[in-house]
Amino acid sequence: MELYISKMTESYATEILSWSYAPPYDFYNNELSQEGLEELLNNQYLAVIDQYENLIGFYCIGQSAQVPKGNEFGVYERRMIDIGLGVRPDLMGKGFGSGIFRFILEKIHETTNLSTYRLTVAKFNKRAIRLYENFGFKVENEFYTERAEFITMISGN
Structure with a gap:
């Protein structure tokens, strides 16, 4: 699969907000809303597409990649690049994760x-944590919100 970066379009954003993940990953399901569209179209999100312009996933960097509640725990005080990403539900667990994540890291x-x-x-997302560990990321902090417990993982200096 050849991967490319594309500007986030309203069509891609609508598709992402309509993705439906199976449990326990349904935690990542969204609702198609104006607020959700505005978030994805805020110029911090990019689409990952294949050679046929099929949407494969997306990523963002910066504040959009942070869980706001983490600020209360001081987990974002160190200056570094925050990365957020998502992969189309039907591609999860099929061995595409490493290639997609490597591509995103290279582009960033x-x-x-x-x-x-x-x-x-x-x-709870052990599959993603294992992937990130394979790329040298290590757990730095933990925090919680009303919905879930989170960890931050860092790579680099």
């Missing part, structure tokens, strides 16, 4: 000058 590295990256991931 090409466009930024910091070498320290941070991810925030729900603590």
